[in-house]
Amino acid sequence: MSGQNRFEGYLKEELVQVERELENVKNELALEKSIVKWFDIINGTGADHGSVNCALCKNEQSVHICGNCVVKKRVNHYGCNETPYKDWIIHHEKKHNNLNGGGNGRKIICGECTVLAVRELNFLEGLRSDLVLEAKSSVKRRESYFKSCDFHDSI
Numbered sequence: 743m744s745g746q747n748r749f750e751g752y753l754k755e756e757l758v759q760v761e762r763e764l765e766n767v768k769n770e771l772a773l774e775k776s777i778v779k780w781f782d783i784i785n786g787t788g789a790d791h792g793s794v795n796c797a798l799c800k801n802e803q804s805v806h807i808c809g810n811c812v813v814k815k816r817v818n819h820y821g822c823n824e825t826p827y828k829d830w831i832i833h834h835e836k837k838h839n840n841l842n843g844g845g846n847g848r849k850i851i852c853g854e855c856t857v858l859a860v861r862e863l864n865f866l867e868g869l870r871s872d873l874v875l876e877a878k879s880s881v882k883r884r885e886s887y888f889k890s891c892d893f894h895d896s897i
């Protein structure tokens with residue numbers, strides 16, 4: 743391979759890595775926004791409007807795809823299935839007759855609401871470590887690729 747091609751290959755790979763890292767940063771930011779949302783709900787100053795006010799959902803091209811969402815990656819299910827969020831939804835449907843969040847969204851109404859909201863908050867906070875691991879592996883990939891490129895003396 744010529745030095746030129748090698749350099750182009752390197753640039754392409756570098757671009758892929760940068761895009762991955764950007765994705766990580768976007769996911770981190772969305773997760774932090776989501777955590778703030780649940781702090782507000784527990785605090786009584788916020789409400790849950792489902793995907794409408796979920797930064798993680800907004801990060802995706804479609805709320806039905808969940809693509810790179812850190813929640814989906816952790817539980818390997820779409821739509822927050824198999825997460826504490828589903829329990830929160832079911833509780834609001836059954837106990838508070840709130841099927842779709844209504845106009846005001848889902849808020850803390852009873853003691854169990856608080857327990858479930860805290861569980862969701864803890865769950866989201868637990869996902870921070872996944873993103874840190876992802877970021878670290880991304881840096882490692884980049885380093886190992888960089889080491890494998892000895893084009894420096896060939897261009």
Ligand SMILES: [Zn+2]
Pocket residue numbers: 833837838850851852853854855856
């Ligand atoms: Zn309740």
